[in-house]
């Protein structure tokens with residue numbers, strides 16, 4: 001397609017999104033309408049009773065802004081430095097497994113949108129496109145992996161990640177066993193996906209997804225596989241057999257991090273910490289950053305929320321960058337976390353809804369909305385940039 005017509009199509013799509021999607025939450029009903037129920041609920045859901053999912057939204061109500069007035073904020077911006085890179089805003093796209101099921105080439109679309117907006121994107125180890133393809137689209141992509149029980153397998157994966165050019169590795173520590181998500185069991189959503197009449201019926205009721213995402217992926221890329229769990233094998237996403245892969249990592253401990261630190265020479269971030277003692281441990285073992293998260297409420301239901309523990313974690317980090325996620329939906333949520341001491345925030349579900357609803361344009365729009373909310377929030381707070389929001393919140397009564 002000629003360049004001019006493709007950019008004209010992009011701007012028409014962007015104009016239509018701007019009318020329909022005014023905040024991140026507006027993507028959710030669009031994704032719900034497009035995706036099979038089992039897939040949508042897999043993305044939306046949390047563990048057990050969903051109390052941590054709810055708490056992740058409520059955590060922001062416990063803090064109120066204390067704005068300063070009559071400050072000249074005409075020259076404000078959202079740029080921040082994290083590690084050795086200047087990003088356009090203090091937020092990025094969290095790693096999410098199985099994105100390729102929700103939209104055609106979803107991980108590539110998210111990587112491209114993040115590159116254009118100059119914010120970080122983290123590719124999940126449970127992704128369906130090779131990590132080598134993604135870094136070609138966005139050389140600043142980070143890679144998320146789980147610890148692999150056997151050391152040879154771990155080294156082979158890290159060698160592959162390094163050879164592809166990734167320089168920031170995120171190790172997710174909060175999945176010793178998978179969280180218990182009853183909606184998935186009820187909807188027949190398993191990993192790998194076992195074909196069933198229930199899933200087929202669900203898919204047939206969503207023809208836009210069936211043709212535009214699933215069949216298109218199958219026709220152009222072949223049967224979907226988990227491409228990056230392991231350096232040596234691809235794991236089919238659809239299989240009649242019971243799962244051969246287990247998420248179980250309950251025998252792993254800090255010695256595995258120590259070993260990994262010895263063989264991974266680049267930046268290492270540990271994700272899924274909530275206890276300040278674990279932050280101290282991560283720092284003393286040589287992590288370059290800590291990521292405070294309850295996994296979006298998908299693992300231990302009833303776990304504390306990041307903002308509840310942020311102050312302790314920031315103190316324990318002693319200057320090490322602190323990242324957090326879980327429940328962030330507004331620029332104001334990000335500003336509150338920055339005021340409480342985090343350096344950076346990541347967004348999960350809304351980015352996946354955005355790509356499911358509108359592909360790369362959807363993700364670009366989601367990023368632009370958040371950035372605009374932050375810019376507006378900075379002015380209203382009386383701050384010109386993120387460093388000026390420190391302590392601009394007080395406990396809400």
Ligand SMILES: Cc1cc2nc3c(=O)[nH]c(=O)nc-3n(C[C@H](O)[C@H](O)[C@H](O)COP(=O)(O)O)c2cc1C
Nearest residue numbers: 043094095096097124172295296326327347348349
């Ligand atoms: C569908 C889905 C899949 C996810 N897969 C992973 C994953 O593969 N690795 C990981 O570290 N976190 C994963 N997460 C957790 C996110 O990285 C992030 O911690 C969480 O979504 C943040 O909460 P939020 O969705 O409320 O923004 C996943 C989350 C969702 C919604």
